[in-house]
Amino acid sequence: xxxxxxxxxxxxxxxxKPKCCLDIGGIELINRxxxxxxxxxxxEICIATGYRNDYVINTVSDxxxxxxxxxxxxxxxxxxxxxxxxxxxxxxxxxxLMNADVFFNGEIFQKLINSNxxxxxxxxxxxxxxxxxxxxxxxxxxxKKYGKELPFHDIxxxxxxxxxxxxxxxxxxxxxxxxxxxxxxYNCWWEDILYxxxxxxxxxxxxxxxxxxxxxxxVDFVEDYNRIVxxxxxNQEN
Numbered sequence: 001x002x003x004x005x006x007x008x009x010x011x012x013x014x015x016x017k018p019k020c021c022l023d024i025g026g027i028e029l030i031n032r033x034x035x036x037x038x039x040x041x042x043x044e045i046c047i048a049t050g051y052r053n054d055y056v057i058n059t060v061s062d063x064x065x066x067x068x069x070x071x072x073x074x075x076x077x078x079x080x081x082x083x084x085x086x087x088x089x090x091x092x093x094x095x096x097l098m099n100a101d102v103f104f105n106g107e108i109f110q111k112l113i114n115s116n117x118x119x120x121x122x123x124x125x126x127x128x129x130x131x132x133x134x135x136x137x138x139x140x141x142x143x144k145k146y147g148k149e150l151p152f153h154d155i156x157x158x159x160x161x162x163x164x165x166x167x168x169x170x171x172x173x174x175x176x177x178x179x180x181x182x183x184x185x186y187n188c189w190w191e192d193i194l195y196x197x198x199x200x201x202x203x204x205x206x207x208x209x210x211x212x213x214x215x216x217x218x219v220d221f222v223e224d225y226n227r228i229v230x231x232x233x234x235n236q237e238n
Contacts, residue, residue, distance in 0.1 A: 002098035002190070003030065004050025004073040004081040010140040010222055014110070018052050019219045020100035021059045024230045027218070028059050038064065040109055045099065046088045048081035050074075062086050072186075079193065080186040083177060094163040095173070097190065102161040103228045105214035112162060118169040119194055122160035126212025131158035132220055135207060143205040146195065157209060161218050172197065 006021040020030040027035075030047075037045055046066050049056045050073025056065055066088055070081040082097070089095055096112065098104070102197050112120055121143065123135045134155045136145035147152055165173050177193050185192070197203045210216070217224045 001030070001035065001045060001047045001098055001100045002078050004048050004052040004078070006073070007101070007219070009220055010225070011226075016052070017036050018059075021056060022219065023104055024103065024225075024228050028043075028062060029103060030056070031062075031079045031106070032065050033098075033100065033102070033208065034062050034077065036058065036104070036106055036109070040097075040106060040113065044088070045210070045214045046085050048085050049149075050079075050081060050205050051227050075189050079177065079180060082190045083094065083186075086174060086177070089174060091170055092167060094167050095170055096163070097165070098162040101217075101219040103217045103219070104160070105216060106163060107217060108160065108214050111208050111210070112164045115164060115206065115208065117164075117204075118166045119163070119173075119203060120166075120195075120206045120208055121159040121163040123193075123207045124160055124210050124216070125157035125209050126153050126213060127158040128155045130153070131142060131155060132218070133159040133161075135159050137207045137209075140209045141209060143198070143207050146191075156207075159212070160216055163194075167196045169203075172201070182221060 003020045010019060022030060034045060043064060045064050046068060048068050048070055049068040051128050053069050068085045074079060090159060106121060112122060133148055134150035135157055136150060136154045137143050137156045166216050173193060176197055194205055198205055217227050219225050
């Protein structure tokens with residue numbers, strides 16, 4: 001779980017608090033995510049911190065969580081945060097990656113768990129006009145284009161911010177990450193590892209389209225936070 005970013009687009013609305021530590025109805029978003037992952041059967045959770053590292057650590061109180069700090073978060077991006085976590089990436093287990101500020105429905109993650117593809121990312125075709133990070137996939141749900149500046153006619157849906165790397169592909173993924181870091185590509189997203197592998201090795205990245213069937217939100221703007229709060233007001237969670 002990646003929680004190193006500062007969240008400049010919303011920080012002035014939340015007094016500089018880490019986005020993942022926002023209260024969403026009696027529980028912090030990051031603690032809700034940990035609770036949901038434990039219900040789904042995850043028994044080891046790694047969190048990459050950076051911005052207000054101590055605040056995030058003090059917010060989380062769970063023995064299953066291992067923290068890794070990216071002290072260079074201001075001059076790097078999520079690939080560097082993931083690089084600091086690599087000692088806990090186990091070669092015999094699938095790797096699940098998500099941004100800590102994503103509010104997700106358990107069924108979304110279950111679909112990811114059920115996937116047998118080498119690489120699976122989650123998209124939502126119901127969110128095109130509102131999309132922040134855009135995906136384009138073909139009729140076989142293979143990712144073709146991606147980016148914040150993707151023109152509207154190319155948008156298939158929005159990236160949900162959750163992905164899975166199958167254990168059979170994990171060594172390739174980690175090797176590419178290390179090569180990129182050594183080459184100085186530390187100021188890009190961790191997803192760029194997959195995009196480069198897709199281009200260089202003809203890797204097919206499978207997209208699971210949740211089609212608006214399940215609620216989710218990534219807290220980039222204050223409006224995203226408000227969507228979560230409104231959702232919880234009308235939907236009971238266990």
